[in-house]
Amino acid sequence: MRQLYHFWLSPFSRKVRLVLAEKKLDFELTAEPVWERRDDFLLLNPAGEVPVLREEDGTVLCDSSVICEYLDEVYEDEPKLFGSDPKERAEIRRLVAWFDGKFNREVTDHLLGEKLLKRFFSTGTPDTKVLRAGRTNGAYHMDYIGWLFERRNWLAGDHLTMADLAAAAQVSVIDYMGDINWSKHPRAKDWYMRIKSRPAMRDILADRQASFPPSSHYAELDFE
Structure with a gap:
């Protein structure tokens, strides 16, 4: 299952959670204590920031804007969140x-x-x-x-x-x-x-x- 590394009060993590939910995509949440700067997490995102999405095929996506546009392009079912023209x-x-x-x-x-x-x-x-x-x-x-x-x-x-x-x-x-x-x-x-x-x-x-x-x-x- 796809995995979202997040911080519970990060608005950017919440933005990705909303997109995943609107697209009806299953995912697991993993709370990431970014202040600890874990080596395993830094390998996923050298910037050390959430959110980070790991897709089911192993693709790792960083930055909420990148993640949201990717999800809207790859999962084309409604709603189309970035519009049609x-x-x-x-x-x-x-x-x-x-x-x-x-x-x-x-x-x-x-x-x-x-x-x-x-x-x-x-x-x-x-x-x-x-x-x-x-x-x-x-x-x-x-x-x-x-x-x-x-x-x-x-x-x-x-x-x-x-x-x-x-x-x-x-x-x-x-x-x-x-x-x-x-x-x-x-x-x-x-x-x-x-x-x-x-x-x-x-x-x-x-x-x-x-x-x-x-x-x-x-x-x-x-x-x-």
């Missing part, structure tokens, strides 16, 4: 780059980095200024999600695409930590409730870490 693909890729890059850099890195990763890497205590910046930036991004969803059926157009999965991967991490005030972002909440109810989200909503529990509403489909 050049204009649609351009908009999907623009939004994927937004969430993988801008959202992750301005929001997730600040909040996850300060709240959790500093603990794992033993690099100090959370910086309240960085946390405040992450939450402020997050509000702007949630407004943008709401703006997109007001004008489209899904974030990139009429149907679910990779843009929605990339966004859901980031948002689910922030929501796990309880850093979204949903009452201020009703349209973004409508979008998230919609994607949260998809079967592909079930395993992600079941994620738990005893030493770092989720927000009280994390797994609820109807939430405040």
Whole structure:
């Protein structure tokens, strides 16, 4: 069976998990403590980063963008997550780059980095200024999600695409930590409730870490 090396709160690992689930592809999860820099894992990915996907034929794929495009090309059954024409693909890729890059850099890195990763890497205590910046930036991004969803059926157009999965991967991490005030972002909440109810989200909503529990509403489909 294919194997996904992941970290449970890595948005990029979550993005690949969502693609695999939407494609209905069986896989096993292997939690990878990247901070240990295991030799066996470095042989799979010299960058020492998750996610890494090992296919059933032994093919090893690294980097979430590479993995997701590979899966969409090789497993062509619906849904086609990167669209069917050049204009649609351009908009999907623009939004994927937004969430993988801008959202992750301005929001997730600040909040996850300060709240959790500093603990794992033993690099100090959370910086309240960085946390405040992450939450402020997050509000702007949630407004943008709401703006997109007001004008489209899904974030990139009429149907679910990779843009929605990339966004859901980031948002689910922030929501796990309880850093979204949903009452201020009703349209973004409508979008998230919609994607949260998809079967592909079930395993992600079941994620738990005893030493770092989720927000009280994390797994609820109807939430405040």
